[in-house]
Amino acid sequence: MQKGFFLLLVLISATVTIAQTPAEFYKKAETSYTAKDYATAATAYADGIRAEGDAAAMFRYRSAAAAFAQAGMADSAFRYLSLIALSSKANRVVAAGIENGYEFSVLHKDKRWKTTLAALQKKATENGYVQEEHIYGRKDGMALTMIRIQPKVKANGKAILFVASGGWISGYNGIEANTYLTDQFLVKGYTVFHIVHGSGPRYAIPDNINDMKRAVRFIRYNATRFGIDPDRLGITGGSAGGHLSLMIALSDDVVQPNSSDPVERVSARVQATAVLYPPTDLLNWGGPGLNMVNAKDLVKARGSYGAIDFRVWNDKYRIYEEVTDTTARSKIGRDISPIYFISKDDPPVFIIHGDADATVPLQQSKSFVARLNEEGVKNKFIVKKGGRHMPDDMLPEYNEFVNWFDEHLK
Numbered sequence: 001m002q003k004g005f006f007l008l009l010v011l012i013s014a015t016v017t018i019a020q021t022p023a024e025f026y027k028k029a030e031t032s033y034t035a036k037d038y039a040t041a042a043t044a045y046a047d048g049i050r051a052e053g054d055a056a057a058m059f060r061y062r063s064a065a066a067a068f069a070q071a072g073m074a075d076s077a078f079r080y081l082s083l084i085a086l087s088s089k090a091n092r093v094v095a096a097g098i099e100n101g102y103e104f105s106v107l108h109k110d111k112r113w114k115t116t117l118a119a120l121q122k123k124a125t126e127n128g129y130v131q132e133e134h135i136y137g138r139k140d141g142m143a144l145t146m147i148r149i150q151p152k153v154k155a156n157g158k159a160i161l162f163v164a165s166g167g168w169i170s171g172y173n174g175i176e177a178n179t180y181l182t183d184q185f186l187v188k189g190y191t192v193f194h195i196v197h198g199s200g201p202r203y204a205i206p207d208n209i210n211d212m213k214r215a216v217r218f219i220r221y222n223a224t225r226f227g228i229d230p231d232r233l234g235i236t237g238g239s240a241g242g243h244l245s246l247m248i249a250l251s252d253d254v255v256q257p258n259s260s261d262p263v264e265r266v267s268a269r270v271q272a273t274a275v276l277y278p279p280t281d282l283l284n285w286g287g288p289g290l291n292m293v294n295a296k297d298l299v300k301a302r303g304s305y306g307a308i309d310f311r312v313w314n315d316k317y318r319i320y321e322e323v324t325d326t327t328a329r330s331k332i333g334r335d336i337s338p339i340y341f342i343s344k345d346d347p348p349v350f351i352i353h354g355d356a357d358a359t360v361p362l363q364q365s366k367s368f369v370a371r372l373n374e375e376g377v378k379n380k381f382i383v384k385k386g387g388r389h390m391p392d393d394m395l396p397e398y399n400e401f402v403n404w405f406d407e408h409l410k
Contacts, residue, residue, distance in 0.1 A: 042067035066103035156189035163237030201306020242278030293333035354387020
């Protein structure tokens, strides 16, 4: 009887384990790692990777290796580092993160460290794409840059503009643009442009939008040089990157035909967009009436106030002054909310948003899609059950983005 009861417990435990999703394992891992329970974190990461299979991202393997290292389990740490060194997903960003990561300092004296790192760096170099940095504009004495990433297969003449932005903060690590989120496009022959805009908190959202329009114009103006069709441009991004993608996709096609700059004389329009969990209406956040641009203390507490720190030029004193008038701020808030720019001539829109997103309310996408439908704009909308505010939670549906662009950039 006792033996049978023990077997029943084992079966129940196995059933519970099998029922857990990768996201649940990873959440447990992250919580345990923060609490410095590294052994539990390592096991949870390993379970998540096992449950996710081939879809597991490299940073999950890195996190597992780091947790094992911190838990004093060097053999397991090196096992996961070796798996990264064998993977076609390893890149120079991953390799540099491991080489310089403080979490792995405990392994540096192990005789396996140098050989494992060398193997990882070699594989990362083999996996890398040809990348070239371009200056698409200048302001305030600084350059605005993008990284052009060439596919290894024959280029199909189409381009995907990836908006590198989270919390309206944008940057480039100087190693290479991480292609984790754009591999699905590159393997099908798309040329990818990894676009960095003037970053918050130094620059607010209106500046970001202007930068992105400049980037699109630069790419279109140089289409022949880049080997792409200027009329087959798609744009994508997540969160703030999704918001800026929608602002570009929905903006009216305004050119400056008399500009002395030839780049400004071409269109900033794109032909299709696909985004993850985008903010779409800053005046009605989570429901009618919550105006985020005037909820200063709340937005400051979230660490995002730089994005809506609107400023205007005072010619008398030659300084930028903060916009404090709530009516003026609301007008700017409307001008930077994609939902107010929807019209019948807009390009097709694909959105994925999780129902467990605690950062950008699902309402932002639902109300936006409702307006698209009212105007008859072609769209696709997926609500990801249990999906949080992170790309991995949007898998495998996220990999449908390339099919969307295939269909609408013909």
